[in-house]
Amino acid sequence: MESGRLESSLWVGNKRYRAVLTGWHFNWTEVDKKNRDKKTISVPVAEVVGVEDGRVEILPQKLVEDTDKDFTVFYVKRSSSGGSSGLLWRLGRTQFSCPSRVLRDQWTKHLRTALKTHSPLRPHKLLVFINPFGGKRKGRKIYHSVVAPLFELAGISSHVIVTERANQARDHLLKKDLAGFDGVVCVGGDGMFSEILHGLIGRTQQEAGLCENDPTVTLEPCSLHIGIIPAGSTDCVCYATVGVIDPLTSALHIVIGDSQPLDVCSVHHASALVHYSVSMLGYGFYGDVLAESEKHRWMGPLRYDFSGTMVYLSNRSYAGIVQYLPADPLLSSPRDKTRCLSGCSVCSRSTEKLFHHFSDSGSLYSSHFSQYSSDLEGDWVSVEGKFRCVSLTCMSSSCPRSPLGLSPSAHLADGTGDLILVWDTNPLGFLKFLYRHTSTQDQFDLPFVEVHRVKAVRFCLPSDKEEEPCEKTGGLSGDEVERSYVETESRNGSQQHLAETGTRGEGTNEQKTVSPFLCGLCCSKTPALSVWNCDGEILPFTDIFSRIHGQLVRLYARGIEDGAALHSCSEECDKCERRCILQK
Numbered sequence: 075m076e077s078g079r080l081e082s083s084l085w086v087g088n089k090r091y092r093a094v095l096t097g098w099h100f101n102w103t104e105v106d107k108k109n110r111d112k113k114t115i116s117v118p119v120a121e122v123v124g125v126e127d128g129r130v131e132i133l134p135q136k137l138v139e140d141t142d143k144d145f146t147v148f149y150v151k152r153s154s155s156g157g158s159s160g161l162l163w164r165l166g167r168t169q170f171s172c173p174s175r176v177l178r179d180q181w182t183k184h185l186r187t188a189l190k191t192h193s194p195l196r197p198h199k200l201l202v203f204i205n206p207f208g209g210k211r212k213g214r215k216i217y218h219s220v221v222a223p224l225f226e227l228a229g230i231s232s233h234v235i236v237t238e239r240a241n242q243a244r245d246h247l248l249k250k251d252l253a254g255f256d257g258v259v260c261v262g263g264d265g266m267f268s269e270i271l272h273g274l275i276g277r278t279q280q281e282a283g284l285c286e287n288d289p290t291v292t293l294e295p296c297s298l299h300i301g302i303i304p305a306g307s308t309d310c311v312c313y314a315t316v317g318v319i320d321p322l323t324s325a326l327h328i329v330i331g332d333s334q335p336l337d338v339c340s341v342h343h344a345s346a347l348v349h350y351s352v353s354m355l356g357y358g359f360y361g362d363v364l365a366e367s368e369k370h371r372w373m374g375p376l377r378y379d380f381s382g383t384m385v386y387l388s389n390r391s392y393a394g395i396v397q398y399l400p401a402d403p404l405l406s407s408p409r410d411k412t413r414c415l416s417g418c419s420v421c422s423r424s425t426e427k428l429f430h431h432f433s434d435s436g437s438l439y440s441s442h443f444s445q446y447s448s449d450l451e452g453d454w455v456s457v458e459g460k461f462r463c464v465s466l467t468c469m470s471s472s473c474p475r476s477p478l479g480l481s482p483s484a485h486l487a488d489g490t491g492d493l494i495l496v497w498d499t500n501p502l503g504f505l506k507f508l509y510r511h512t513s514t515q516d517q518f519d520l521p522f523v524e525v526h527r528v529k530a531v532r533f534c535l536p537s538d539k540e541e542e543p544c545e546k547t548g549g550l551s552g553d554e555v556e557r558s559y560v561e562t563e564s565r566n567g568s569q570q571h572l573a574e575t576g577t578r579g580e581g582t583n584e585q586k587t588v589s590p591f592l593c594g595l596c597c598s599k600t601p602a603l604s605v606w607n608c609d610g611e612i613l614p615f616t617d618i619f620s621r622i623h624g625q626l627v628r629l630y631a632r633g634i635e636d637g638a639a640l641h642s643c644s645e646e647c648d649k650c651e652r653r654c655i656l657q658k
């Protein structure tokens with residue numbers, strides 16, 4: 075008999091089932107009075123959330139009936155999500171009855187052992203940060219009503235910190251004892267995720283003795299996983315890695331220890347790290363929209379549409395020099411019409427390349443072994459001109475506003491980013507480009523748009539492009555933007571490199587960077603500069619160097635599951651060519 079295998083009759087209500095635990099799968103098949111098989115439910119052991127003695131319920135509240143011949147299995151159940159690109163996960167629950175207590179104990183023991191064996195990354199202890207002011211201010215409620223009961227069911231202990239100020243989570247991760255934690259969970263939006271990202275990457279490099287400021291250094295991947303419970307006004311990272319914005323789905327991914335590596339882009343200015351980005355590093359239109367939206371925070375998420383319209387009507391383009399280092403065109407292309415879905419083969423190949431190189435002697439070593447990366451070797455391409463926007467994204471950056479995202483064929487974990495150059499064009503052309511983000515029409519199939527898969531990007535201003543700022547609004551010229559940052563830095567007496575001077579969130583910063591674009595709305599003087607929008611944060615520099623670090627962090631997620639692959643399980647399911655992902 076196969077080790078770990080168990081088979082017996084079990085009852086669910088008054089129906090008899092033949093239940094089989096094979097190690098990887100737990101199946102139960104209804105058997106009719108003539109011993110004929112009817113429908114089968116098949117749950118991968120990796121998707122079993124918990125096994126409890128007795129008849130148990132946990133949501134909406136915990137109810138336990140401690141009977142000695144029953145046990146309850148909780149597992150992941152999928153349903154289609156309506157409009158979103160991924161699948162919603164729900165907590166499935168089946169209460170089984172056994173003929174004897176001995177058999178019941180055998181089932182629960184075997185199932186729990188199988189869980190341990192087949193889900194090595196399930197967290198035992200998590201550090202949770204809740205931003206009580208994110209999005210609609212429901213972070214605390216979401217955590218206590220949806221997430222905490224699941225953690226309890228799965229035997230996860232958590233240390234919860236409700237933040238009292240911006241950057242508290244980041245500072246905690248940089249300085250406090252993290253021993254014993256398997257992962258960090260943020261309950262909030264993209265801004266909160268960014269704090270966790272900066273804290274964890276920074277801490278990991280400190281401990282590895284690596285300098286984050288040097289863009290040529292191969293950074294150490296973070297060992298702690300990050301879980302995102304979406305509770306912000308923009309939850310782009312969650313949407314692009316899970317396919318839906320749904321706290322219960324995300325909590326289930328955490329509980330079962332899913333693992334999704336993620337590329338991260340580091341942004342540098344003059345030999346210093348400025349910020350990390352995973353979703354969008356955008357100059358021109360997206361920078362201007364963010365700068366404008368900061369004045370209208372009271373509008374909530376609508377501020378982006380309002381500001382987007384204002385900025386669109388101001389009809390601006392900006393001069394710049396963009397240099398980029400192309401990625402290997404044989405591996406993939408931003409126009410190959412593929413999508414990075416759960417189990418993506420392009421990302422898997424990249425994992426092999428990054429972490430499983432074989433040395434000449436045949437022993438396994440990681441390509442992260444060298445402190446300096448060979449990733450920046452190659453021929454750079456340089457272009458100069460006027461751009462509506464210049465954007466770099468490490469992933470598709472899909473979000474409810476744009477379900478396929480800024481670059482629909484970008485990959486979450488292939489070690490590259492997509493550089494989108496939108497050259498100056500007429501207002502109608504640019505509107506067409508923007509509008510295509512909301513549909514399945516190809517936004518790159520326009521004569522003034524280019525997209526390149528890249529490993530690194532440099533941006534600077536042409537030397538003759540300094541223009542006078544507007545006197546009325548105090549818009550800044552290029553030099554002044556940088557000077558204002560330097561002053562802030564010295565006033566704070568800090569040498570911190572990251573978001574201290576950004577402009578996200580109320581109370582986030584002491585100093586607000588004045589947007590140079592403002593004057594475009596009140597006078598005819600064309601502003602010289604836009605600003606960089608780095609994952610929703612305004613950067614205080616225009617000249618930047620950015621570089622993609624393949625799979626630097628890992629999320630409790632598995633990428634977007636393809637709704638089209640949803641089909642009903644049957645007895646043939648295990649032999650099925652398509653991966654069956656729905657339990658009836």
Ligand SMILES: CCCCCCCCCCCCC/C=C/[C@@H](O)[C@H](CO)NC(=O)CCCCCCCCCCCCCCC
Pocket residue numbers: 264265308309310353354360363364378379382383386471473475476480505508509511512607608609610611
């Ligand atoms: C005609 C309809 C056009 C719709 C165009 C939709 C394009 C949407 C592209 C979204 C890309 C999101 C990238 C993710 C960025 C996040 O890391 C960051 C942090 O959360 N979010 C933002 O910076 C927030 C940035 C939000 C940018 C929103 C731009 C909205 C533009 C609306 C333009 C309306 C023009 C109307 C003309 C009459």
Ligand SMILES: Nc1ncnc2c1ncn2[C@@H]1O[C@H](COP(=O)(O)OP(=O)(O)OP(=O)(O)O)[C@@H](O)[C@H]1O
Pocket residue numbers: 204205206207208209210237238239240241261262263264265266267269305306307308309578579580581582610
């Ligand atoms: N207790 C706090 N008080 C004030 N700001 C906080 C607090 N905790 C976290 N923050 C900051 O709030 C900012 C926004 O948070 P979050 O991303 O969770 O919400 P959001 O509504 O999606 O905001 P945004 O759309 O601006 O990203 C983050 O950048 C974070 O640094």
Ligand SMILES: [Ca+2]
Pocket residue numbers: 337467468469484485486487488489490491
């Ligand atoms: Ca990528």
